[in-house]
Amino acid sequence: MSNFAKALTGLAALAFVLAVLTHFVGSLLGTEAEAYSRACTNLALLAIALMLTPGGKATVGRSL
Numbered sequence: 001m002s003n004f005a006k007a008l009t010g011l012a013a014l015a016f017v018l019a020v021l022t023h024f025v026g027s028l029l030g031t032e033a034e035a036y037s038r039a040c041t042n043l044a045l046l047a048i049a050l051m052l053t054p055g056g057k058a059t060v061g062r063s064l
Contacts, residue, residue: 008047015040 019036022028 002051005047005050008043008050012040012043012047015043 015036018028019033019040022031022033022036
């Protein structure tokens, strides 16, 4: 599960770079910068959600 979250984080970083590039250059493959920005946000949120699930590696902490 941790590897999948890392892959989603990498894809989010790629989408962010494409969003910035598309903002300055113009439409890329018929897609505007806002679409890449939304994809970046959604992928990052999925990665965070995976890490917060009980099977994720980032759930190590103190119990109350």
